[in-house]
Amino acid sequence: MPLIVQKFGGTSVADSQKILAAARRAVRTQQEGNQVVMVVSAMGHNTDLLIDLANQITDQAPAREMDMLLSTGEQVSVALMAMAIHSLGHEAISLTGAQIGIKTDSTHTKARIQSISTDRVRRALDEGKIVIAAGFQGIDEDFNITTLGRGGSDTTAVALAAVLQADACEIYTDVDGVYTTDPRVLPEARHIKRVSYDEMLELASLGAGVMHNRSIEFAKKFTVPIHVRTSFSDALGTMITALPEAEDQPVGGAALAKNEARVTILGVPDKPGTSLTIFSKIAEKAISVDMIVQNVGADGIADVSFTVLKDDLRATLKAAEEAARELKAEGVGHDDDVAKVSVVGLGMARQTGVARRMFRALADAGVNILMISTSEIKISVLVARPQAAAALRAVHQAFALEKPPAGAAAVDYTKTPRAARTSDVVAIVSRLQKMEELTIDVIALDESQARLTVSGVADQPGIAAAIFEAVADGGIFVDMIVQSFGREGKAKLSFTVPQAQYKQCHELLDKLVGGMKCGPVSGNAQVAKLSVSGIGLRSHTEVAIRAFRCLTEAGINVAMINTSEVRVNVVVEGSHGQKALAALQKAFADARQ
Ligand code: ASP
Ligand code: MG
Numbered sequence: 001m002p003l004i005v006q007k008f009g010g011t012s013v014a015d016s017q018k019i020l021a022a023a024r025r026a027v028r029t030q031q032e033g034n035q036v037v038m039v040v041s042a043m044g045h046n047t048d049l050l051i052d053l054a055n056q057i058t059d060q061a062p063a064r065e066m067d068m069l070l071s072t073g074e075q076v077s078v079a080l081m082a083m084a085i086h087s088l089g090h091e092a093i094s095l096t097g098a099q100i101g102i103k104t105d106s107t108h109t110k111a112r113i114q115s116i117s118t119d120r121v122r123r124a125l126d127e128g129k130i131v132i133a134a135g136f137q138g139i140d141e142d143f144n145i146t147t148l149g150r151g152g153s154d155t156t157a158v159a160l161a162a163v164l165q166a167d168a169c170e171i172y173t174d175v176d177g178v179y180t181t182d183p184r185v186l187p188e189a190r191h192i193k194r195v196s197y198d199e200m201l202e203l204a205s206l207g208a209g210v211m212h213n214r215s216i217e218f219a220k221k222f223t224v225p226i227h228v229r230t231s232f233s234d235a236l237g238t239m240i241t242a243l244p245e246a247e248d249q250p251v252g253g254a255a256l257a258k259n260e261a262r263v264t265i266l267g268v269p270d271k272p273g274t275s276l277t278i279f280s281k282i283a284e285k286a287i288s289v290d291m292i293v294q295n296v297g298a299d300g301i302a303d304v305s306f307t308v309l310k311d312d313l314r315a316t317l318k319a320a321e322e323a324a325r326e327l328k329a330e331g332v333g334h335d336d337d338v339a340k341v342s343v344v345g346l347g348m349a350r351q352t353g354v355a356r357r358m359f360r361a362l363a364d365a366g367v368n369i370l371m372i373s374t375s376e377i378k379i380s381v382l383v384a385r386p387q388a389a390a391a392l393r394a395v396h397q398a399f400a401l402e403k404p405p406a407g408a409a410a411v412d413y414t415k416t417p418r419a420a421r422t423s424d425v426v427a428i429v430s431r432l433q434k435m436e437e438l439t440i441d442v443i444a445l446d447e448s449q450a451r452l453t454v455s456g457v458a459d460q461p462g463i464a465a466a467i468f469e470a471v472a473d474g475g476i477f478v479d480m481i482v483q484s485f486g487r488e489g490k491a492k493l494s495f496t497v498p499q500a501q502y503k504q505c506h507e508l509l510d511k512l513v514g515g516m517k518c519g520p521v522s523g524n525a526q527v528a529k530l531s532v533s534g535i536g537l538r539s540h541t542e543v544a545i546r547a548f549r550c551l552t553e554a555g556i557n558v559a560m561i562n563t564s565e566v567r568v569n570v571v572v573e574g575s576h577g578q579k580a581l582a583a584l585q586k587a588f589a590d591a592r593q
Contacts, residue, residue: 051066081094248351272555341395446529556573
C-alpha cells in the first residue's frame with residue numbers, strides 16, 4: 001500500500017478547528033488507500049512563547065532544559081491530533097521522537113539525526129492506524145530529549161519519508177508553494193510548479209525561507225520528492241524533485257537577502273593561510289559566513305571580503321579585528337547597509353550570457369554592484385540596501401520570471417517516481433547510520449581555464465555589464481566570476497575563461513578598458529580550478545575552512561574563491577593543480593560517499 005507522509009506546520013495546527021481540518025485531510029488520504037504518517041509542529045507560535053517564557057526566567061537557560069521545554073510544544077499537538085482523528089471515528093497513535101526512536105547527537109537545540117527506527121511506526125501502520133509523529137525532536141544516547149533547530153519539523157518529515165521509503169512527502173503550510181521570488185517584495189512573483197533540490201537549497205539560503213534547509217539536503221540525499229502546499233485548500237503546490245521547472249531555463253528564481261553586512265580585511269599578505277586564519281576565527285564564534293570574495297592580490301597584498309547577517313556584525317568585527325592583528329593586515333572595514341540579490345538556475349551552467357543579462361539589467365536600473373560571486377548555478381551581487389528591491393525587480397524582469405517558461409514539463413503531483421529509488425534497504429540503513437553527516441560526491445580539478453582580472457573598476461553602475469557584454473559578443477565562455485569590494489572606489493573584477501580564449505579575451509579587454517573607468521587588465525594564462533561538491537556544505541561550515549587548511553598546509557595560495565550551498569570552488573596557480581587536488585582528496589577522505 002502506498003505510504004504518504006504529511007507534515008503540518010504551526011500555522012496549519014494553530015487552533016482546534018485547524019487541527020480537525022488537518023485530521024480530516026489525513027483520514028481522507030487514508031481512505032483513498034494510503035498508509036499515512038503525520039508529522040506535526042507546535043501550535044501557532046507556541047515555540048516562540050516557550051522561548052519567551054524561558055527568557056523571563058533566565059537569559060542563560062541550559063540547552064538541555066531548553067530542549068526539554070521546547071519539545072512539549074509538539075507533544076501537545078500530536079496528542080490533540082490523535083484525539084481529533086479518534087473523534088472522526090478513525091484510529092491513530094501519537095508518538096514522540098523518543099517513542100519512534102529518532103536518535104540524534106547531543107548538540108542540544110540543534111541536534112543532528114543519526115538514525116531512525118521504523119519498527120514501531122510500521123507496526124502501527126499495519127494495524128490500520130494513522131501515525132502522528134512529533135516533529136523537531138529526538139533523543140540522544142543517554143535518553144536526553146533533543147531538538148533539531150528552529151523549523152526542524154520539516155527535517156523530521158523528510159527523514160521519516162526517507163526511512164519509510166514513502167511514496168510522497170507533503171508539507172502543508174500557510175503558503176501555496178514556492179515562488180520565483182518573495183511575493184511580499186515583488187507582487188509579480190510567479191508560483192512555480194516544480195523546482196530542483198539544488199535550486200531550492202540555494203534559494204532557501206538566499207532567503208526564500210519556505211523550508212528548513214536541512215530537510216532539502218535530506219530529500220536530495222535520499223531522493224524524496226516533496227510537495228509543498230497550502231493546508232487551507234486543495235490547491236496543488238510546488239514539487240521539489242531532482243528536476244527543475246524547465247530543462248533549458250537559465251534562471252528559475254531570484255532572491256533577496258535584505259539584512260546583510262559586509263566586512264573587509266584590508267591589506268592582508270597574499271600568501272597561503274590568510275583565509276584560514278580569518279575564517280577559523282569567525283567560525284569559533286559560530287557565525288555563518290555567506291559570500292566569501294577573495295580576489296587576486298597585487299604587490300603581495302590582498303583584501304578579503306565576506307558578508308554575514310547584520311545581527312552578527314558586531315561579533316564578526318571582533319573576530320575580524322583579531323585576525324587582522326594576527327596577520328598584520330592594514331585594518332578592517334565594514335558596511336551594514338547592504339543587501340544581496342541572487343539568481344539561481346540549474347540550466348545556468350550550460351548557457352552563456354546569463355551573467356551579462358543580469359549585470360545589464362542592474363546597470364539599466366542604475367544599480368551599482370559592490371561585490372559579485374558566482375557558482376555553477378547561482379550569481380549573487382551585493383548592492384546598497386536602499387536599491388535592493390529595485391535590483392530584485394530588474395533581475396526578475398530580465399529573466400522574464402513572471403511568465404511560465406517555454407518547455408516546462410507537466411508536473412505529476414500524485415506520485416513522482418523517485419529518480420533513483422534504492423530498493424536495497426540494507427544499503428539505506430547503513431547510510432542512515434549518520435544520516436546528517438557531510439557527504440562529498442565529487443572533488444574535481446579543472447586545468448583548462450585561465451584567469452583575467454580587471455583592476456580599478458570604478459564604483460558606478462554599468463561597468464560589469466559592459467565588460468561581460470563585450471566578452472559574450474566575442475563568443476567567450478565565462479565560468480567563475482568574482483568582484484571584490486573596491487578600495488577608494490576601485491574594485492577588482494576577476495573571471496575565468498577557457499585557456500584557448502585567454503589571449504583573445506585579454507586583447508579584447510585591453511581595448512575596452514581604454515574607453516572606460518577601469519583597468520589595467522592582468523591575468524594568468526593557466527590556472528587550476530578545484531571544486532568540492534556534496535551535500536551539507538552550508539550547514540557544515542567547516543568545509544571551507546577544511547579546504548583552506550589543507551591548501552595552506554600544502555603551501556598553496558588561493559587566488560579566487562567562492563562558496564555555495566552545494567560547492568566550494570577555489571582557483572589556484574595552474575602548476576599547483578595536481579598538488580591541490582591530492583591535498584583536498586586527503587582532507588575530505590572521510591566524507592566521501
Ligand atoms: N516548532 C518548531 C519551531 O517553531 C519546529 C517547527 O515548527 O518546525 O521552530
Ligand atoms: Mg516551519
